[in-house]
Amino acid sequence: MRTAARTGLVAAATALLGAVAAAPSDARTPVSWTAAPAAGRPYAYLEGPAGSVLQDTLSLTNPGARPLTVRLSGQGAPVSFAARTVTVPARTRADVPFAVTVTADTPPGEHRGAVRASADGREVRVDLRLRVSGPRLAALTVEGVHVDTETGALRYTLVNRGTTVLVPHLAVRAEGVLGTVLDRPGRALPLTLRPGQRATRTEAWPDPPALDSVTVRLTATAEGAAPATARAEASFASGPALAGAAGLLLLAAGGGGYALRRYARPRTQRAPAGVRT
Known part of the structure; x- marks a missing residue:
């Protein structure tokens, strides 16, 4: 009995090993599809001036035994494809052209993005490096300065008139009749201006x-750009301040009249004797 049982176990184990050996290779070793720049490059590299359309190719490889449907999209850059969805036959590589539109306001220099491919619940990200050629010019202006005399708020507009991205700083100074009434040193503002972009802010x-009558000066600076200054005139006259000023004037006028009367009375009293007044 024991010999028969042992023989049966050996036969079952042998059959199991034979079944594993006979199984298709796809069941033993899972294979995955890939997405990469054409010609085996580590990333996609494009170079050109602002306002141009640059082209490259993405290679999709499907080593599986069935067709694969891949969805394509861009990230961080305006990427367009001939088709957003591509079906790659089994054991086939498909080369998919794509284009990157470099907008006219894109500043010169290095830019990053990605091409994303997704299928079967998996996503592959292909790095995209873009170099935009052209002269680098940093230019910033401050415009439309206005002073709200009710609240004191300063309204102004910053404009990036160059070809580079700017992080502006702002300094504020106001001079009144009797001297400086506001002095704020330059500090970084919480915004970034792309070429041609403008931002209206309130200080x-x-x-x-x-x-008081004041002259407000705003000075905007950014790395590589010449300082830009704009100014505005404003007159502050609140109700209590006007009332106080009027009171002082009346007091001054009244005191002058009293002094005049005092000065006139002694001259009358000093008239020579015998002279009737």
């Missing part, structure tokens, strides 16, 4: 003068 002035 708070919590304690503007109650009664």
Whole structure:
């Protein structure tokens, strides 16, 4: 009995090993599809001036035993494909052309993006490196300065008139009749300006003068750009300040009249004796 059982176990094990050996290679070793730049490059590299359309090719390889449907998209760059969805036959490589549109306002220099391919619940990201040629010019202006005399808020517009991305800094100074009433050194603003972009902002002035005529100067700077200055005139005259000023004027006028009367009375009293007045 034991010999028969042992013989049966050996036969079953042998049959199992034979079945594993006879199984198709796809069952033993899973294979995955790939996406990569054509010609085996580690990443896609494109170079050209702003306003151009640059082309390259993406290779999709399907080593499996059935067709593969791949969905394509771009990230961080305006990428377009001849078809967003591509079906790659079994054990086949498909070369898919794509194009990157370099917009006219793209600054010169290095830019990054990606081409993404997804299929069967898996996504492959192919790095895209773009070099935009052309002269690099940093130019910044500050325009449309306006002072709100009710709140003291300063409204202005920054404009990037160059070909590079700018991180602007702003300094504010205001001079009144009796001297400086506001002095803020330059500090970085929480914004980035692309070429041709403009941004309208408001600068708070919590304690503007109650009664004064001021000249406000805004100076904008950015790395590589010449300082840009703009100014605005404003007159502050709040109700309490005007009332106080009027009171002082009345007081001054009243005091002058009293002094005049005092000065006139002694002259009358010093008239010579015998002279009737």
